[in-house]
Amino acid sequence: MPGEKQEGREQEEAKAQFFTGVPPLELATAYIPPQTLDRTYSPAEGLTRGTLFPELYRPYPYSLAR
Amino acid sequence: MEDIRLQERVRLLRAIQELEFAAVEWNLFLDTHPDNREALEAYNATVARLNELKREYEAAYGPLVHFGLSPSAYPWRWTDGPWPWEIEY
Numbered sequence: 001m002p003g004e005k006q007e008g009r010e011q012e013e014a015k016a017q018f019f020t021g022v023p024p025l026e027l028a029t030a031y032i033p034p035q036t037l038d039r040t041y042s043p044a045e046g047l048t049r050g051t052l053f054p055e056l057y058r059p060y061p062y063s064l065a066r
Numbered sequence: 067m068e069d070i071r072l073q074e075r076v077r078l079l080r081a082i083q084e085l086e087f088a089a090v091e092w093n094l095f096l097d098t099h100p101d102n103r104e105a106l107e108a109y110n111a112t113v114a115r116l117n118e119l120k121r122e123y124e125a126a127y128g129p130l131v132h133f134g135l136s137p138s139a140y141p142w143r144w145t146d147g148p149w150p151w152e153i154e155y
Contacts, residue, residue: 034098035095035098035099037095037099037102037104037105040108043081043084043085043087043088043112044081044084046084046087046088046091047083047084047087047088051091052087052088052091052092052095053091053095
């Protein structure tokens with residue numbers, strides 16, 4: 001029906017307005033890129049850092065420079 | 067003398083905790099990468115070393131856990147203090 005199509009577009013527009021400045025995205029969509037095995041910490045260093053894998057190390061305060 | 071023995075006990079306990087954490091990390095990695103041979107070898111090596119250290123610890127200081135997982139020398143050693151979590155670092 002043409003009416004339904006119209007409503008769909010209005011919803012899309014409302015979504016686009018809600019996220020001002022960013023493309024309209026689905027709410028709360030999680031993603032997990034596959035992890036590739038690389039260097040690992042020693043068990044001692046891993047326990048201190050909270051992870052065995054350097055790519056998962058997230059110290060606080062978080063910074064991109066690692 | 068007693069101090070040195072406690073230091074050694076704490077060192078061994080810490081090494082066990084480190085290996086146990088590493089074993090969990092490999093465990094989690096393998097859950098999503100079950101066919102990764104390198105990770106599986108690292109996991110098995112970690113577990114072997116962990117069991118070695120646990121046996122060494124229990125032979126020297128008594129059971130780490132009860133519930134039928136740790137053997138004990140005579141007399142029953144579980145009730146000897148301090149328990150692993152009571153040791154002051």
